[in-house]
Structures are given as C-alpha cells and as structure tokens.
Amino acid sequence: xxxxxxxxxxxxxxxxxLTAVYALVVxxxxxxxxxxxxxxxxxxxxxxxxxxxxxxxxxxxxYDRGGSPFVPADIKAQYPGNFPAIGYITGYLSxxxxxxxxxxxxxxxxxxxHPGGILDxxxxxxxxxxxxxxxxxxxxxxxxxMFLFRRDEE
Amino acid sequence: xxxxxxxxxxxxxxVSESAYGFTQTDIEGQALFSLPFGDIVNxxxxxxxxxxxxxxxFTIIALISKPERQVDTVMGGDAxxxxxxxxxxxxxxxxxxxxxxxxxxxxxMAGDVFNFTLFTAFIGITNIGIVAAVKNKxxxxxxxxxxxxxxxxxxxxxxxxxxxxxxxxxLSMWILFTPEVAVPLFAKLLLVIGVIAEGMAPVFxxxxxxxxxxxxxxxxxxxxxxxxxxxxxIEIVISM
Numbered sequence: 001x002x003x004x005x006x007x008x009x010x011x012x013x014x015x016x017x018l019t020a021v022y023a024l025v026v027x028x029x030x031x032x033x034x035x036x037x038x039x040x041x042x043x044x045x046x047x048x049x050x051x052x053x054x055x056x057x058x059x060x061x062x063y064d065r066g067g068s069p070f071v072p073a074d075i076k077a078q079y080p081g082n083f084p085a086i087g088y089i090t091g092y093l094s095x096x097x098x099x100x101x102x103x104x105x106x107x108x109x110x111x112x113x114h115p116g117g118i119l120d121x122x123x124x125x126x127x128x129x130x131x132x133x134x135x136x137x138x139x140x141x142x143x144x145x146m147f148l149f150r151r152d153e154e
Numbered sequence: 155x156x157x158x159x160x161x162x163x164x165x166x167x168x169v170s171e172s173a174y175g176f177t178q179t180d181i182e183g184q185a186l187f188s189l190p191f192g193d194i195v196n197x198x199x200x201x202x203x204x205x206x207x208x209x210x211x212f213t214i215i216a217l218i219s220k221p222e223r224q225v226d227t228v229m230g231g232d233a234x235x236x237x238x239x240x241x242x243x244x245x246x247x248x249x250x251x252x253x254x255x256x257x258x259x260x261x262x263m264a265g266d267v268f269n270f271t272l273f274t275a276f277i278g279i280t281n282i283g284i285v286a287a288v289k290n291k292x293x294x295x296x297x298x299x300x301x302x303x304x305x306x307x308x309x310x311x312x313x314x315x316x317x318x319x320x321x322x323x324x325l326s327m328w329i330l331f332t333p334e335v336a337v338p339l340f341a342k343l344l345l346v347i348g349v350i351a352e353g354m355a356p357v358f359x360x361x362x363x364x365x366x367x368x369x370x371x372x373x374x375x376x377x378x379x380x381x382x383x384x385x386x387x388i389e390i391v392i393s394m
Contacts, residue, residue, distance in 0.1 A: 015295070015362040019302045022356050026310055029347055033340040042338045045323035049193075078193040078326050126192040133260065133272040137279055140253055144283035147246045151289075 049078055050122055059101040061108045063118050067091025069098070077126045090121035189263070195328060196263040201389060205262045205382050212378045213255025216248060216371050224368040237368045247287050247372040254280035258379040262386050267325045270390065271315045271348065277379045278304040278352035284376055288367045296364035300357050307351025314344030318394075330394050337394040349387040353380030 011017050036042055058064040067073025072087030080086055093101070094116030100107045111117040123131060185197040198206060221244055227234040239247075257280055261273035282304060285297040318341050319325050329335055350356070354376065357364055367373050 012359055013361065015299050015357065015360040018299055018356045018360055018362075019306065022303055022351055023306060025347055026306065029310065029340075029343050032343065036338065036340050042317070042321055042340060044320055048319075048323045049325070050319075078324065078329075079190065079195065082190045082195070083192050122193075127194060127268075129191040129194045130266075130269055130272060133269065133276060136253075136257075137272070137276045140250070140276065140283065141279050143246075143249070144279070144286060147242075147283070148286060151242070 049076060051076065057105075059105040059107065060111060060118060061105070063108055063112050063120070065090045065118075065121060069093055073121070075121050075126070077122075083126055086126070087121065089119050089125050093118065188265070193326065194264075194266040194269050195326065196265045196269075197328075198263060202262050202386065205385055206259055209255055209258040209262060209378065209382055212371070212375060213252055213259070216251040216255060216375055219371050221247070221372060222368070222370045239369055243287050243289070243369075247284055247369055250280050250283040250287070251372040251375040254284065254375045254379050258382050261383050264386075265327050267318050267327065267330065267345075267390070268315045269325075270386070271311045271345070274311060274349055274352045274383055274387075275304075275308055277383055278307065278354075281352075281354060281376045281379065284369075284372055285364050285367055288369055288373075290363075290367070292363040293367045296357065296362040299362070300354055300364060303351045303354070303356060307348050309348075310344040311348025311352065314341050314348055317341035317344065327390065327393075335394075342391045342394065346387060346391060349383055353383050355380070355384070 012021065033042075054062050055064055065073055065075065067087055067090055069092050070088070071091055072085075073091045075087045075090065077083060077086055093111070097111045097114070097117050100111055119125075185199050186203060187198060189196040221239050223239065224237045225234055226237070254277060257273050257276035261270055261277060264270035264273055282297060282301050285293060285300065288294070288297075315325070318330070318337055321338055321341065322330060322335050324330065324335075330337060354364075358380075365377070
C-alpha cells in the first residue's frame, strides 16, 4: 500500500506529468459518459429552448430566422418579458442586404458578413452577455500575447 | 415588471414575487436579487453573496496595493537579494489581477450554465497571463504546463454545458435548480473536471513553482479565483 502511495506521489509531484494525468482523467470520464450513453441514461430533450431549422429555399440560408424589416420574427426566449423588442433585430435588413437577396439566392453568408446584415437575435440580444464575455476573453488573451511578445524587445 | 426590475436591481427581491420562480435549494437558500440580461438572469444567494464579497475585497486589494518584493538569502553566507518587479510587469499583472477578479465575480453571479463556463474560461486565461508575466525559468515552465491544462480543460467544460442544454433543453439555472429537471451525472462530472483544470487544481497538487511566484497580491488572485470558482461549481452541481 505504502509502495503504491509512494509511486503515485512520485508521478504527481512532477509537474511535467500533470497534463498527462489530467488527460487520463478526461479519458476516464469520457469512457463513463460513453457507457452511460450506451446504457440509454442520457437522452436528447426534444423540447429545446433554441430550435434551429434550415430552409434551403431562403436567400438568407442558413442564417434565416424569419421575420422581415419592422415585422417581428417568432423567436423563442426563456424570459420574453426581459426583452420587449424581441424578434425585430433578426427581422431587420439594410436596403443593401435586401438588394442582395434579389440578386441571387446564394448570398446568405455575404449578407451576414457585411455591416447592416442579419444580426442573430439569440446571439446578440437574448444571450448577448455571452457574446460580451467571449470578446472579453479574446481581448485578455491578445493582451497577454502582446505583453509576452513585446517583453523581449527591450 | 421589466422596468421595475431594472430600476431596482440592487434592491432585494423576495423570490416568490420574482418572474423566474426560484425554488429553495439544498445549500444556498433563496435568491437575494436577480439581474436580468435577456435570457441570462444573474442572481446572488446568501452563499454566493459571501463568495462575491470575498472576490470584491481581493480585487480592491489588488487595485490599491503595491507588490511584495521577495527576499532570497544565499545559503551559508550573509548575502541576500531582493527580487525586483519592473514597472511594465507590475502594470500588466495588476490589469490581469483586476480582470481575474471581475471574471470571478461574474462566474459567482452567473445564472446560466453556459455563461458560467465562459467566465471560468476567462479566469483560466487571466491566470495564465498573471503567471506568464513572471520572468523566471521554472515559473514559465509551469505556466506552459498550466496553459496546456487550461486548453484541455475547455473541452470537458464546454461539452458539459452543451450536454446540459441537450438533455434538459435549457441553460438557465433558475429552471435547472428545480427538482423537476434532471441533469445527467455525466454532464456534472464534465463540468467539475473542466473547472478543475481551469482553476489550476492539478498545479496545486504538484506544489508547482507557479503557486509561489513573486508578485503578491497579484499572484494571490490566482489562488482566490480558483478557490471561489471551485466553491461555485460545487454549489451548481449539487443544486442541479
């Protein structure tokens, strides 16, 4: 018993082994998960809060969430009362985007990528705090990279 | 209702009157107040309020204090030397420590599982920044290992949040904490091991050099944030 403890602590005290030990733990947990999925304990809930349907005929495909300018789209939200203007954001298109729709049915990605195109309601309004935190993470990561890169210049 | 809530976000609101229908959970009691951001409704309970005050206190300490200067004595002689912290390193570490404190406060207040995992990843990134600023071979070696750990840790962390959404159909803790909604054990396990890596628990196990790096109180933010985020994830996992 003592021998095992000694062996385990010898592995754990070396910080170069940490990643391997942790990866092993992740693999064990993933194995447990695969077994529980096979056993049928984990099932997909049909009634999803954020449903996504793809309509291949829409010129906004695959970003179409419905609605037209100044007519609200039907957007599901956990707490619709927190956002009175729900549905208007994703419905709005700039005149340029509306013109693009008429030219070709294959400009969906272009319309999303240019300013004034589709704004995903769930991404930027009802779950907007997530997007703010995501960009903050990127900002802090770039700050670290910048500091480490410029430190050697002096 | 919406206007009334935004007008008095700091006022305590009895939960029975709230629009979100929070129920009593095992360890944290009723929500004291809620702060709605659309579908993400942050809240504080007596338990998380204590954690929040801790995080706030240490952030203020990092904001106003000067860094320590560690003194090393040379074995077998009278000589000693002080580790100096350059102005640039100080400013960077202070910025990262404050960002880390804000991320910790966000994670403690989070009322949404995905938002919580995002704040946890945020804490991981700022922790890497704090320790990577120390120019010491051993500490940078550790920081590299910790960086790898945090990168691997994001996988179980976000898979855990995705599984919660897939198996329950929602991410809001107000609904997940009710007894009617069952979250599978696998999703909880993934969340916990994800937070373990982001909160640098394996590094503490190895007593790596990183945990004794010069530059307190900024380095202390690493310990405070990881401790508080562990306490928070345990509360979430028990309540779900």
